Amino acid sequence: xxxLYVVGIGPGEYELMTIKAARVLEQCDVIIGYTVYVDLxxxxxxxxxxxxxxxxxxxxxxxxxxxxxxxxxxxxxxCSGDAGVYGMSGLIYELSPEYEDVEIEVVxxxxxxxxxxxxxxxxxxxDFAVISLSDLLTxxxxxxxxxxxxxxxxxxxxxYNPSSKKxxxxxxxACDILLQSKxxxxxxxxxxxxxxxxxxxxxxxxxELRDTKVxxxxxxxxxNEQTKIIRGKMVTPRGYNTxx
Amino acid sequence: xxxLYVVGIGPGEYELMTIKAARVLEQCDVIIGYTVYVDLxxxxxxxxxxxxxxxxxxxxxxxxxxxxxxxxxxxxxxCSGDAGVYGMSGLIYELSPEYEDVEIEVVxxxxxxxxxxxxxxxxxxxDFAVISLSDLLTxxxxxxxxxxxxxxxxxxxxxYNPSSKKxxxxxxxACDILLQSKxxxxxxxxxxxxxxxxxxxxxxxxxELRDTKVxxxxxxxxxNEQTKIIRGKMVTPRGYNTxx
Numbered sequence: 001x002x003x004l005y006v007v008g009i010g011p012g013e014y015e016l017m018t019i020k021a022a023r024v025l026e027q028c029d030v031i032i033g034y035t036v037y038v039d040l041x042x043x044x045x046x047x048x049x050x051x052x053x054x055x056x057x058x059x060x061x062x063x064x065x066x067x068x069x070x071x072x073x074x075x076x077x078x079c080s081g082d083a084g085v086y087g088m089s090g091l092i093y094e095l096s097p098e099y100e101d102v103e104i105e106v107v108x109x110x111x112x113x114x115x116x117x118x119x120x121x122x123x124x125x126x127d128f129a130v131i132s133l134s135d136l137l138t139x140x141x142x143x144x145x146x147x148x149x150x151x152x153x154x155x156x157x158x159x160y161n162p163s164s165k166k167x168x169x170x171x172x173x174a175c176d177i178l179l180q181s182k183x184x185x186x187x188x189x190x191x192x193x194x195x196x197x198x199x200x201x202x203x204x205x206x207x208e209l210r211d212t213k214v215x216x217x218x219x220x221x222x223x224n225e226q227t228k229i230i231r232g233k234m235v236t237p238r239g240y241n242t243x244x
Numbered sequence: 245x246x247x248l249y250v251v252g253i254g255p256g257e258y259e260l261m262t263i264k265a266a267r268v269l270e271q272c273d274v275i276i277g278y279t280v281y282v283d284l285x286x287x288x289x290x291x292x293x294x295x296x297x298x299x300x301x302x303x304x305x306x307x308x309x310x311x312x313x314x315x316x317x318x319x320x321x322x323c324s325g326d327a328g329v330y331g332m333s334g335l336i337y338e339l340s341p342e343y344e345d346v347e348i349e350v351v352x353x354x355x356x357x358x359x360x361x362x363x364x365x366x367x368x369x370x371d372f373a374v375i376s377l378s379d380l381l382t383x384x385x386x387x388x389x390x391x392x393x394x395x396x397x398x399x400x401x402x403x404y405n406p407s408s409k410k411x412x413x414x415x416x417x418a419c420d421i422l423l424q425s426k427x428x429x430x431x432x433x434x435x436x437x438x439x440x441x442x443x444x445x446x447x448x449x450x451x452e453l454r455d456t457k458v459x460x461x462x463x464x465x466x467x468n469e470q471t472k473i474i475r476g477k478m479v480t481p482r483g484y485n486t487x488x
Binding site for chain 1: 254257258259260261262263264266267302326327328329330331333334335336337338340341348350351352353354355358359361362365366367368369370371372373374375376380381382386387389390392393394396397398399474475477479480481482483
């Protein structure tokens with residue numbers, strides 16, 4: 001039985017990959033992915049066969065991976081972050097009934113919430129919600145409702161895909177919803193290019209975040225009512241009591 | 245300046261550690277952690293100095309780490325999963341103003357939501373909330389409110405610490421709250437001992453989960469309204485539209 005690995009390569013930095021992800025990429029025959037992600041790993045796995053498809057060709061990319069695996073090759077489909085968080089493992093499973101001879105294994109990676117969290121300090125130390133602001137595959141009403149509920153639950157929140165060329169004002173709109181339940185002084189942070197060249201972090205209040213322009217390589221963190229800044233880092237306490 | 249690394253070692257399996265975590269543990273002078281976690285890594289880092297404290301001695305453990313670092317040693321404080329998700333990086337930062345000479349760096353690991361997700365399939369493919377059912381440091385009303393809001397937002401939900409000896413009925417209570425907004429047929433999954441000996445997964449409905457007894461080494465996953473079972477795996481589709 002041939003094997004299709006769905007591999008999260010983490011934020012981008014080679015050392016933030018799991019040992020297993022590196023071993024699987026070392027051992028497989030073909031590495032398939034979105035052009036940008038293939039470029040991130042290429043230098044570390046010389047001599048491999050690489051195949052790419054452009055962005056938004058996800059279904060074609062997954063079918064390509066199954067087709068290569070069906071030829072008897074061991075195939076690694078790579079995603080940034082973790083394969084299971086807005087990655088490709090879901091679509092691979094959705095398509096899998098057509099390819100019963102291909103065995104699937106998901107190999108973990110560090111998703112942006114975790115990777116960016118370490119850059120900022122400890123923002124997701126307590127209960128948190130992860131929400132993507134991309135409405136490409138999700139109705140905007142669904143996204144707005146989730147923002148509202150996450151705010152009302154005083155969750156720490158991590159926003160993926162906070163912006164794109166067509167969605168320049170989505171972060172502003174999201175903050176307006178959160179400001180209905182969260183204080184304008186809530187501690188927030190943004191991280192650009194996590195684990196890649198140009199990594200940069202910035203701390204601000206929710207009120208300031210509302211008027212901040214971010215790009216599609218930015219991950220946004222919004223604290224809960226206890227989140228504070230300690231030694232220049234965004235820190236959410238472990239608990240609501242002070243007892244140890 | 246001496247250095248204190250807060251290192252997430254992942255679920256337990258050596259290969260699920262990040263390359264960076266393994267390098268830091270290899271290079272540091274002292275490895276400090278809860279006894280169970282030290283036992284998980286000990287064999288892979290022979291010759292290191294190990295120090296442990298029992299469970300619930302977190303503050304003492306962190307102070308021990310700072311004290312060792314203050315002596316000029318490079319110290320690694322280890323946590324299971326990721327250091328920033330119910331781990332030790334928050335408390336380390338909270339205590340850090342007393343130890344200005346110690347530089348802190350958080351090193352990522354695979355948290356149970358991510359690790360368990362790969363075992364189950366792709367349950368957290370879309371927006372999700374992570375909630376701990378432990379009321380040791382968090383008022384129960386806060387936890388109940390978060391469960392309610394996460395249910396109303398149709399989030400996929402991952403529950404940490406779903407049970408302990410003193411909290412035998414907490415999962416049942418949590419499910420009762422979620423059943424107010426989620427269908428009793430919602431696809432759920434549990435994973436025991438992620439990445440450790442005895443790893444086991446089980447799929448069930450939310451109604452069945454309510455009457456299931458789990459232990460403290462179990463992580464619980466509750467789907468959104470679109471989550472389904474495909475080839476024996478728990479799969480949440482990437483989007484709500486079918487367009488590609």
